[in-house]
Amino acid sequence: MLGKNAKLFFGVSVIILIVAIVLASWGFPKIVQKQIHKSLQIQNSSVMFEKWRELPIPLKFKVYLFNVTNAEDVNNGAKPILNEIGPYVYKEYRVKRILGYGENDTIRYMLKKTFYFDQEASGGLNENDEVTVINYSYLAALLTVLDIMPAAAVIVNNALESFFPNLTDPFMKVKVKDLLFDGIFLNCVGENSALSLVCGKIRLEKPSVMRPAEDDKGFYFSMFSHLNLTESGPYDMKRGIENINELGHIVAYNNKTTMSQWGDPYCGQINGSDSSIFPPIEGNPPAKISTFEPEICRSFFASLVGPRDIFNLSAYYYEIDEMLFASKSANPNNKCFCKRNWSANHDGCLLMGLLNINPCKNAPAIVSLPHFYLASEEILEYFDGGISPDREKHRSFVYLEATTGVVIKGVQRLQFNIELRNVPAIPELENVRTGLFPLLWIEEGAEISKNLQDELHHANKLLSYVEAVRWVILGLSIILCIASAIYVSRTGGLNPWPNRNSVNFILRPGNTIDINKIR
Known part of the structure; x- marks a missing residue:
């Protein structure tokens, strides 16, 4: 028994x-x-x-401006000397308005951003500070004419002298708040027929950086007012219910599945998320992660560097590398980002570290990483001071929690530049050196709060x-x-x-x- x-x-x-x-x-x-x-x-x-x-929690939106300390000398052919001023810090709040649910496990939404100036975080800097910067909108207008119809450049420049107040050279003295959000008034009242053509073209194309004046006598130019209190989208995003590995992937923006501005399926791909959510990692991190940036009509990618500890949490660290804005000789896949018909003797492909967003914004703007970090050293030779690329200050990166893929800390940095071109027929440009001139760079980022850290x-x-x-x-x-x-x-x-x-x-x-x- x-x-x-x-x-x-x-x-x-x-x-x-x-x-x-x-x-x-x-x-x-x-x-x-x-x-x-x-x-x-x-x-x-x-x-x-x-x-x-x-x-x-709000994101921190920081702006660093390139103040020109020797504008008069630059007008006479000297190399520019710049003085970086910043950061001017803003709190950026993001709210999504759900429009509905679509087929293939998608959700459709609009994204609204709201910016508030953070005086405490900005320290001794104030939105009423005056800076001397490159006249971004003036050069954008003039370069567009020079590239399309060079013979009309002098006539259009005469109109622009009425359009831009106090225009004497390619620089302007402006309050920070006017440049960034409030707007710089541009006049459309005058007898100049070319001025009517310029203003008519702006009314027709409605560029995002131009806001019509209430009395319809002109426009207000600003870099970021179109982002404030204005919804963008709609976005169509994967919910991750049917396939968790697709969580957060943007499949369409503004009812388009590709960015046709680049004229190429590869460069027009919409890859990655809106940077707020990623699929869980669960110990198997992907070699690259992507985010879609509608402001420049393309996706960014960051490469895996390796495991890291941050806030006593296990994470995987990703960083943007030089292949993102690489020249086509270094990264042949980037050849479709070259702007066709740049000029008669140029294939439109820029130097290492630059991206021409003219096809996206319909304006000759060029973006890079801050201080031309990871860009060709040839660009730096144009300056006599004030440009100093530094990995610690100018890289873009993200830490993803090792299991859930939640963003623990992330920073994206981007610089806006425009060409300052020597044009003998234009009085404002007849003596300047030709080169790529920076206006400002931005840093957009956040880290999880103490409460969220405790939750994790x-x-x-x-x-x-x-x-x-x-x-x-x-x-x-x-x-x-x-x-x-x-x-x-x-x-x-x-x-x-x-x-x-x-x-x-x-x-x-x-x-x-x-x-x-x-x-």
């Missing part, structure tokens, strides 16, 4: 061990994975939904408990199985049939043999 109980005990312990092995190797990880996916998916019941719909720490602690529990269960099952095996062995449960050659069998009562008796 005791042996039968022992064998039953052993059988049950083996079954428990098998179940524990299945749970440890497949069951627990699958349950945990399912819960993580459920919390990240974009649906009303998920933990992530409200945090995605309205960012719980708590979630990771729970995961560690679950991890410990599954191995404890497996360990106890093994111990139970070993103990039951020993118990069965000691009770003889493992030897149900006697060994016929054993001493016990020979000496068993009733089986005595007279060994002296010989037949």
